[in-house]
Amino acid sequence: MTITGGCHCGAIRYEVEGEALTHALCHCTDCRRCAGAPIVGWTMYRADALKVTKGAPKIYKSSKHGRRHFCPDCGTGLFYTNGEMLPGIIDIQSATYDDPDAVPARAQIQIAERIGWMAHAHELPAFERYPPMG
């Protein structure tokens, strides 16, 4: 299976080949801060499965060994590597897939750092678009 994806503005495009090793929704503080979002989905692959086909991501050192790759033009977070904890592995922000349904999420991780109300997010009122105004 070949999956394609990219950042919001289109400056960065990538292809990834083969099966994801896993797909986890991460609740950690670093992911939250870096994404500006309560949760971030990551698919994990062998590093050689990923090919950046357009542009060059900028790399941010988000922890001692953690490296977050993002689009320098639009800021979309794309990849994560950690040569110490996960040598030879690359994580891809699965919401940047052209078809984000291609690989279903399999687990939630780092819930020790989860925002309290996220535990009940699936119970919130849900609207097809926006709720009625007024």
Ligand SMILES: [Zn+2]
């Ligand atoms: Zn971009």
Ligand SMILES: [Zn+2]
């Ligand atoms: Zn995380």
